[in-house]
Amino acid sequence: METKEALAAVRKQNGLTQDEMAAKLFVTRQAVSRWETGETTPNVDTLKLMSEQFGVSINELLGHGESPECQSCGMTLKTFEDFGTEADEGISTEYCVYCYHDGAFSTERTLEEMVESNMKHLAEYNQEMGTDFSEEDARTILKAHLATLKRWRQPAR
Known part of the structure; x- marks a missing residue:
């Protein structure tokens, strides 16, 4: 919906x-x-x-059955405060407050830089999810996942 x-x-x-x-x-x-x-x-x-x-x-x-995720960093968008904003002050249904506000990305970065930014939260993620990803495994999984998100998806050729 x-x-x-x-x-x-x-x-x-x-x-x-x-x-x-x-x-x-x-x-x-x-x-x-x-x-x-x-x-x-x-x-x-x-x-x-x-x-x-x-x-x-x-x-x-916002028409979502389950919590959406930021289409830049992959963060789960759970509360109003998690969502970014559009230039018209409307809520962004695709991006989080850390990646996107006032209708633009907060920072210009590469996919690799986004992976490294997310890696800072690995211990917290492992604890919250009950996982035990190594840094190497987390980087591989994260890079593959982020590449499927709207901001990082390569246009079809």
């Missing part, structure tokens, strides 16, 4: 018109309409308010 469909579903599940939803969120009906057509995405503060008002998770609001 796409974000626009998820937002419309939340509104309908709560039996609200676009005008009623707009009033609850302190926005215009036109803003709600633009979200539901996919023209724009609510900003972070509005998404937080929606989550609180309607008792839904960020994943549900």
Whole structure:
């Protein structure tokens, strides 16, 4: 399900018109309409308010069944604070706050530099996941995985 469909579903599940939803969120009906057509995405503060008002998770609001991952570093995006921002102050559904804000990548780096940046968190990752990857194995796995993410994927030839 796409974000626009998820937002419309939340509104309908709560039996609200676009005008009623707009009033609850302190926005215009036109803003709600633009979200539901996919023209724009609510900003972070509005998404937080929606989550609180309607008792839904960020994943549900963004149309994800399971936690998405940053398409640059691979970090799992679990909370509102994890998501980056677009230039229009909307939430980025693809990138984390560390990699992307105001519609641009935070730093220019190569895939290899991203691997090394992520390697700083290997001990924490191993503890959290109950794994025991060596640095060599982690580098190999990480490089292969990151290469599948949007930022690093090579265009088809």
